[in-house]
Amino acid sequence: MQDILEAIMAADGSVDPARELAGIAGLPVPESYRGVVVRAEETRMFDGVPTRDKDPRKALHLQEVPTPELGPGEALVAVMASAINYNTVWTSxxxxxxxxxxxxRYGRTSELARRHDLPYHVVGSDAAGVVLRVGAGVSRWRPGDEVVAHCLSVxxxxxxxxxxxxxxxxxRIWGFETNFGGLAELAVVKANQLMPKPAHLSWEEAASPGLVNSTAYRQLVSHHGANMxxxxxxxIWGASGGLGSYxxxxxxxxxAIPVCVVSSPEKAExxxxxxxxxxxxRVAEGFRFWSDExxxxxxxxxxxxxxxxxxTGGEDPDIVFEHPGRETFGASVYVAKxxxxxxxxxxxxxxxxxYDNRYLWMHLKRIVGSHFANYREAWEANRLVALGRIHPTVSRTYALEQTGQAAxxxxxxxHQGKVGVRCLAPEDGLGVRDPELRARHAEAINRFRGH
Known part of the structure; x- marks a missing residue:
């Protein structure tokens, strides 16, 4: 693993990073790697504990796991950085x-899928890194490519x-409904999960938008969502959070005209x-949508x-961007135009x-369910990041050993925005290939840092 990391690190100081990284194909694949896991033997550890008191730090473990066999249409990625999403919290x-x-359930579908049915689950649904190997039939990607992975597995x-x-x-959602996720030194993905890493971003910045940016894109922009x-x-509920910030x-x-709902002056800023x-x-203005449970x-x-x-000058929302659920949904249905x-x-x-259905049916409103994004939507969302139109919202990063604390x-x-995790990357700020584009957007890229 150290040889792989050194090869990737050498590209940072090279005038030709792509040539440096192409040599990674000649390095052997480690027989094992470190991954953040939950264990099947501990699934009842929080029985009887209220949700808010369940502690991810007790359930997430960093351990050495065997490197899985690579199947047709798949890629093995050396993960430089990942990020925390709510699905990892739910898993933990x-x-x-x-x-x-x-x-x-996945393991019963095929002989190859049986690899995923293990007594441990390597979690994580975001990743930025370098392709190490590709399976049979993969032609779009090759060892040495710098990539980010979206989490749709089909x-x-x-x-x-x-x-x-x-x-x-x-x-399925990779790293949640599949094994071998991104909070690890290596990850197994399908080749159609891969997208080019935005060249002006560091590893931890590039890893952070994947799930939430793609989800927000489909939810708001796509014709499969609200068609904004x-x-x-x-x-927008939680407008400074992981989803809401995108x-x-x-x-x-x-x-469009965002109306941002937050819970503190810092988030408002x-x-x-x-x-x-x-x-x-909503806290400062004392909104309480429930008097009791x-x-x-x-x-x-x-x-x-x-x-x-x-x-808004008298206008109701054309679109309500919902994700809190129970606490806010009644209000969301009511206030939509x-x-x-x-x-x-x-x-x-x-x-x-x-919610009160009268305000839905009598006012001809719609509720649309939206789940992650298809490959085209994820690619378009990532393209906006690569162009510098949409920016990462990393507020803080943790080492892989500290994933439990991050969750x-x-x-x-x-937290604010996204919480990143350095997997193989030893420090923040590595992996930038286009410093000129970065310089033009430095303030926007860093606006969540330290919050």
């Missing part, structure tokens, strides 16, 4: 169910997946740094709608939603 606290069920043996790969019956257009008023940028970049002018600090407060929905119209769209991709505050911070919502 075994909610809403143990991911070992996913691995067992088999594409069923006709249903060939219009929109997210509809493939064997669609210029001038749309877009209400939704805010995509809204601004696409000519980050939204303004992204160019958003309309910001609601069973009872919502429609008067608060109305007060919230009035506040939005006050900011007549004929508007609530598009949802997650439920970080709870999966069971309650704990995300679980406690004690």
């Amino acid at each position: 606290i075994f909610e809403p169910l143990s991911t070992f069920r996913f691995l067992q 088999e594409l043996e069923d006709a249903a997946g060939h219009d929109d790969t997210m509809l493939d019956p064997q669609q 257009k210029q001038g749309d008023v877009v209400l 939704a805010t940028q995509l809204a601004r970049n696409g000519g 980050l939204c303004r740094r992204m160019g958003a002018e309309l910001v609601i600090d 069973q009872t919502q407060e429609p008067d608060e929905w109305r007060r919230f709608g009035e506040r939005i119209r006050e900011l 007549r004929g508007g769209t609530v598009v949802t991709c997650a439920s970080t505050s709870g999966f069971l939603h309650q 704990y911070e995300v679980h406690r919502n004690a």
Whole structure:
């Protein structure tokens, strides 16, 4: 592993990084590597513990694991950096169910897939690194290519997946519903998960947008989501967080009008740094949409709608960008404009939603479910990053050994933007190949750092 790292590091000081990295094909593949895992024997460790008190640091372990066999159409990637997503938090606290069920189900589909059904699960759904090997039939990628990986894993043996790969019956999220994820020194991906690494970004910056940027792109921009257009008023919950920070940028970049909902003055300031002018600090303004665990407060929905119209000059949101779920969904359905769209991709505050259906059916509103992105959508989202139109939102990075702490911070919502993890990269700032483009966007690239 050290020889691989040295070869990648040598490219940083080279006038011809691609030539340096091409030599990586001649290095042997290690028989094992370090990966962050959850263990099947510990899936009941949090039984009876409230969700908020479950501690990812107790369940995430860094251990040596065997390097898996590479199958046709796959690639083995030396992972320089990864990032924390909520699906890794869910995996680490075994909610809403143990991911070992996913691995067992996948393992039954084919002899090759059986590799994934193991008593440990190497987690992580983001990665930036260098291709080490490719399997039979791979022609687009070769050893030495600098890449980022999106997290859609599909088999594409069923006709249903060939219009929109997210509809493939064997669609899975890599590193969550499959093994050999990105929070590790090596990762196994399908070749159609790979995209070019943005040349002006460091490894940890390039690794951070993958899941959340692609998810926000499909949710807001794609015709599979809300099909956002210029001038749309877009209400964005958690607008400075992992998902919301990309939704805010995509809204601004696409000519829409973001209304950013946050929970502190610091988060409000980050939204303004992204160019958003309309910001609601829901804590400072005392919005409480539930009076207790069973009872919502429609008067608060109305007060919230009035506040939005006050900011927009009387307009309701054309689109509500939903992901908190239970806590906010009733308010989201209420405040969306007549004929508007609530598009949802997650439920970080709870999966069971309650809303008053009268405001949906009588006002002709739509609820659209959106899950990650297909390859085309992920590629377009990554292209915007590579062009310097959308920027990473890394606020802090951790070493691979500290992944549990990084996941704990995300679980406690004690973070801004994205939390990165250095896997093979020994420090931040490595891997930049286009310093001129970086210099033009340095302020935007670094605006979340230290928050």
